[in-house]
Amino acid sequence: MSTKESNAIGVLVMSYGTPESLEGVEAYYTHIRRGNPPSAEQLADLTARYRAIVGGVFPLRENTDRQVSALQRTLDELAGEGAFVCYQGLKHASPFIEDGVAAMAANGIKKAVAIVLTPQYSVMSVGGYMKRAEEEAAKHGIKMQTVREYHLHPQLIDELSSRVQEGLDRFGGSREDTMVLFSAHSLPARIVEMKDPYPEQLLETSRAVAEEAGVRKWEFTWQSAGQTGQPWLGPDILETLDRLNGEGVKSVLVAPVGFVSDHLEVLYDLDIEARKFAEERGMRLERIRMLNDDAQYMTALAESVLAALKESE
Ligand SMILES: CC1=C(CCC(=O)O)c2cc3nc(cc4[nH]c(cc5[nH]c(cc1n2)c(C)c5CCC(=O)O)c(CCC(=O)O)c4C)C(CCC(=O)O)=C3C
Ligand SMILES: [Fe+2]
Structure with a gap:
């Protein structure tokens, strides 16, 4: 690969992922179940729950997009434009975690920080995101730091x-x-x-x-x-x-x-x-109203990213 090197630091912003349409619920549910398709009853139940909350666009889809853009703007303000480039990586939907890391590699990114859009650490949740991110980063020779938790920021x-x-x-x-x-x-x-x-x-x-x-x-x-x-x-x-x-x-x-x-x-x-x-x-x-792309929440994320980098120096 003839990749151009980039001095920018990649930020892998990870979230759970959601279907793109009601037709996409089955593939999504199958992914959550590690490749085992749900029964017809389980699928009908989950589809009905999504139908009850979805008005056209799946809310988490829009929210994740907005959060990633807002974090990009916050990092631009804190560290100057071009210092950080944010990439999205989802656990159970496209763009998957691996896609986000591969996109960084294609842009010549050599150094990155990974963060999950949930504040508390668990081996089963955040640990799973980080394992996939770190394995993919290693494949591409990207040096990756991780934000384990920020639950008391x-x-x-x-x-x-x-x-x-x-x-x-x-x-x-x-x-x-x-x-x-x-x-x-x-x-x-x-x-x-x-x-x-x-x-x-x-x-x-x-x-x-x-x-x-x-x-x-x-x-x-x-x-x-x-x-x-x-x-x-x-x-x-x-x-x-x-x-x-x-x-x-x-x-x-x-x-x-x-x-x-x-x-x-x-x-x-x-x-x-x-x-x-x-x-x-x-x-x-x-x-309570959810944080979504709230400015203070974005500052907490951005500062956690900067702190993880500093620790690695
Ligand atoms: C810890 C945790 C978080 C919080 C941390 C984080 O955000 O990562 C979270 C978030 C989310 N979970 C979500 C959706 C689902 N989770 C499921 C199933 C599961 N979740 C688990 C754990 C968690 N889940 C576990 C251990 C399972 C069992 C299967 C497995 O071992 O993996 C199922 C299957 C059916 C069901 O059980 O209802 C669905 C549809 C959505 C998206 C909602 C949307 O699309 O709007 C979000 C944000
Ligand atoms: Fe879940």
């Missing part, structure tokens, strides 16, 4: 706590009685024996946000567990809501701090499923 905590306060304001007179439920995607329970930092990091984010927002009434709960026959981390948000209802809690603000974007787990699992469950019990459920 001050700008992240600050923005999340503003959003918690804004969410609480919606409750007016019942603000003080509102329970803040921090949540994240559940994982198979065996990660606990693996000493995975994921549960602890999620608690650290939650505690820091609660402290900055001055929230005393809060809990952490899991959501969106899979059905694999094996145990997943609990309690699930629906169990938590049921218990809180029994304790007389009438208003709940969900803060899904393990996610950053409007997507299925937020727009369906929380806004449709959990809200309905709460309303059936006479409870009011609201959710």
